[in-house]
Amino acid sequence: MMVKARAPRNSLTRERVVACAVTLADRDGVPALTMRALADELGVRPMAIYNHVANKEDILDALVDHVFGEVYLPVADGAWREELASRSRSLRLALGRHQWATALMETRVRPGEATLTNHEAVLDVLLSNGFSLSAAAHAYAVVDAFVYGFALQEAMLASIDLPSSAQTIRDAMDLTKFPRMAQFAGEHVMQPGYSFADSFEVGLAMVIDGAGALR
Amino acid sequence: MMVKARAPRNSLTRERVVACAVTLADRDGVPALTMRALADELGVRPMAIYNHVANKEDILDALVDHVFGEVYLPVADGAWREELASRSRSLRLALGRHQWATALMETRVRPGEATLTNHEAVLDVLLSNGFSLSAAAHAYAVVDAFVYGFALQEAMLASIDLPSSAQTIRDAMDLTKFPRMAQFAGEHVMQPGYSFADSFEVGLAMVIDGAGALR
DNA sequence: ACCTGAACACCGTTCAAGT
DNA sequence: ACCTGAACACCGTTCAAGT
Numbered sequence: 001m002m003v004k005a006r007a008p009r010n011s012l013t014r015e016r017v018v019a020c021a022v023t024l025a026d027r028d029g030v031p032a033l034t035m036r037a038l039a040d041e042l043g044v045r046p047m048a049i050y051n052h053v054a055n056k057e058d059i060l061d062a063l064v065d066h067v068f069g070e071v072y073l074p075v076a077d078g079a080w081r082e083e084l085a086s087r088s089r090s091l092r093l094a095l096g097r098h099q100w101a102t103a104l105m106e107t108r109v110r111p112g113e114a115t116l117t118n119h120e121a122v123l124d125v126l127l128s129n130g131f132s133l134s135a136a137a138h139a140y141a142v143v144d145a146f147v148y149g150f151a152l153q154e155a156m157l158a159s160i161d162l163p164s165s166a167q168t169i170r171d172a173m174d175l176t177k178f179p180r181m182a183q184f185a186g187e188h189v190m191q192p193g194y195s196f197a198d199s200f201e202v203g204l205a206m207v208i209d210g211a212g213a214l215r
Numbered sequence: 216m217m218v219k220a221r222a223p224r225n226s227l228t229r230e231r232v233v234a235c236a237v238t239l240a241d242r243d244g245v246p247a248l249t250m251r252a253l254a255d256e257l258g259v260r261p262m263a264i265y266n267h268v269a270n271k272e273d274i275l276d277a278l279v280d281h282v283f284g285e286v287y288l289p290v291a292d293g294a295w296r297e298e299l300a301s302r303s304r305s306l307r308l309a310l311g312r313h314q315w316a317t318a319l320m321e322t323r324v325r326p327g328e329a330t331l332t333n334h335e336a337v338l339d340v341l342l343s344n345g346f347s348l349s350a351a352a353h354a355y356a357v358v359d360a361f362v363y364g365f366a367l368q369e370a371m372l373a374s375i376d377l378p379s380s381a382q383t384i385r386d387a388m389d390l391t392k393f394p395r396m397a398q399f400a401g402e403h404v405m406q407p408g409y410s411f412a413d414s415f416e417v418g419l420a421m422v423i424d425g426a427g428a429l430r
Numbered sequence: 431a432c433c434t435g436a437a438c439a440c441c442g443t444t445c446a447a448g449t
Numbered sequence: 450a451c452c453t454g455a456a457c458a459c460c461g462t463t464c465a466a467g468t
Contacts, residue, residue, distance in 0.1 A: 009432070009468085035461060047462085048433050056461065103318040106367055109374045116393055123395035133403035141368065141411065142418035146357070149364025152321055153356065159324045178331055180338035188348040196356065203357035206425030207418070214417070224449085224451070250442060262443085263452050271442065 007043035014052040016042065018062040022098065025063060030100045060104060065112025067101045070094040073121045080129035081208055087122060088147050088204055095151035099159075102152045130215050139211035146207045150200055157196055222258035229267040231257065233277045237313065240278060245315045275319060280327025282316045285309040288336045295344035296423055302337060303362050303419055310366035314374075317367045345430050354426035361422045365415055372411055 020042050025033050035056060039046040053059050072090035074083035095101050111119070126136035175182045188194060235256050240248050250271060254261040268274050287305035289298035310316050326334070341351035390397045403409060 012432085034459090036459090045434050047435085050462080051432055099321070102367065103321040106314070106318040106370045107374070109371060116396065120393045120395050123399055127395055127398070133399060136399070137403060137409075137411075138414045138417045141365070141414035142361070142421060145364035145368055145414075145418055146361050146422075147364065148367050149360035149362065150356070152317065152363050152367065153360055155321045156324060159322070178335045180335050180342055181331065183342070184338055184348060184351070188352060194352075196352075199353045199356035199360075202353045202429070203360055203422070203425070206357060207361075207421055210418070210421030210425070227451085249440085251440090260453050262454085265443080266451055 005043055012042065012044060012048060012052055014062075017049055017052050018059065018066055021059050021063055022066050025100050026098060030104065061108050061110050061112060063098075064101060064104050064108045065114045067094050067098050068112070068118050069114035070097070071114075071118050073118060074125045075121075076124040076128040078125075080125050081212065083125050084122070084143060084208055084211070085204060087118075087125075088143060088208075089200075091144075091147050092151050092154075092200060095148070096154055099155040102148055102155060105148075135211075135214040138214055143207045143211060146203050150203060154196065220258055227257065227259060227263060227267055229277075232264055232267050233274065233281055236274050236278055237281050240315050241313060245319065276323050276325050276327060278313075279316060279319050279323045280329045282309050282313050283327070283333050284329035285312070286329075286333050288333060289340045290336075291339040291343040293340075295340050296427065298340050299337070299358060299423055299426070300419060302333075302340075303358060303423075304415075306359075306362050307366050307369075307415060310363070311369055314370040317363055317370060320363075346426075350426075350429040353429055358422045358426060361418050365418060369411065 017038070021033060021038055024038060024041055028037075035046045035049060038059075039049055042049070053062070070090075071094050072087045074087040076083075122140060123136060126139055127133070131139060232253070236248060236253055239253060239256055243252075250261045250264060253274075254264055257264070268277070285305075286309050287302045289302040291298075337355060338351060341354055342348070346354060
């Protein structure tokens with residue numbers, strides 16, 4: 001835990017605080033994101049941060065909004081399928097870059113500017129392309145459920161590194177008790193070329209086709 | 216924070232600790248689930264808990280596994296579509312009863328007995344009903360992504376109570392900036408009979424039909 | 431207006447001591 | 450074997466004080 005050089009007065013801003021918090025969360029995880037660690041990284045005393053954010057909750061809210069700020073904004077006059085797919089891929093990648101995001105979203109309920117802007121753009125794509133309000137509601141809910149859930153699964157798998165640990169799991173587990181998992185691990189997951197990520201496009205096609213059927 | 220009566224010696228077990236932790240997390244949320252609060256609820260001193268669990272991480276792992284213990288175990292000789300749908304509905308309900316579960320899952324990577332057992336049952340349903348290993352992998356990933364993601368969205372919405380706060384949001388927001396959201400809120404979400412939950416069956420049908428196409 | 435130091439009421443967990 | 454008390458190194462945040 002090395003202490004950074006002291007930052008000059010008036011150099012601290014809300015943006016710097018949030019950007020630094022994102023970096024810290026990416027690098028060390030949310031549990032390590034303490035006001036003290038953040039202050040240290042910013043070259044400032046913990047209480048200085050409170051001049052720019054209300055409290056830690058405020059920072060966590062901003063963290064989630066920051067992630068949405070990285071997500072592609074679909075345009076309403078494009079082909080709706082491709083726009084929806086692009087924004088879904090972009091959302092998945094953003095959630096993948098910031099593995100803490102899905103878990104954090106669950107407790108954050110104050111949506112920020114970037115979140116609302118993205119939400120608005122998606123709704124505009126749907127409503128401008130023949131979706132009724134009801135169809136748009138279903139389509140949006142289903143597509144986002146898939147993207148969030150896929151990102152969640154990838155985050156779960158990321159900390160375990162499936163291929164390399166599958167062998168360990170297979171050894172440790174009672175194979176007579178979980179024969180399907182043993183088969184699945186040995187004959188599929190551990191084979192060269194397997195990638196969980198490949199299922200993303202498969203599922204995305206399903207939910208976007210399904211959305212099209214609602215239109 | 217009332218202190219419970221002191222529990223008699225030898226009455227503490229790992230099962231009681233975990234069950235109490237689930238109750239506490241349901242009632243007050245995970246942040247309020249501290250070793251001290253848990254001990255208080257159990258009628259014991261904090262350190263007594265450590266005779267039955269390794270540490271707090273161990274409890275959090277057990278919490279997630281407890282949720283999977285509530286999920287329907289599909290049977291392989293049934294109709295695979297109905298079995299998959301039942302276990303998906305059951306999983307969604309379990310995640311809904313324990314709103315903290317999806318967020319916790321992201322950081323827990325040591326799957327427990329109940330988790331593995333459920334995983335095994337789902338794989339068995341797919342592999343016993345004509346799915347190749349590759350098709351089963353895609354189907355499982357996509358269906359679970361949808362269920363996890365839907366539960367995550369419901370958890371997000373639960374803490375906000377959409378219908379009642381939609382008006383507030385609509386008033387507070389710059390309507391010229393988010394016209395689609397204003398329209399969506401006013402003409403759809405706030406209408407009587409609207410329920411986000413209705414999108415679950417719509418999406419479930421999409422992903423299960425999609426899975427069938429992979430078979 | 432912005433930053434700091436000391437302090438308060440919390441955490442999870444250790445260790446030695448009790449039964 | 451199981452439980453406790455005191456202690457340690459942490460938390461987020463308050464408040465009064467500095468510049």
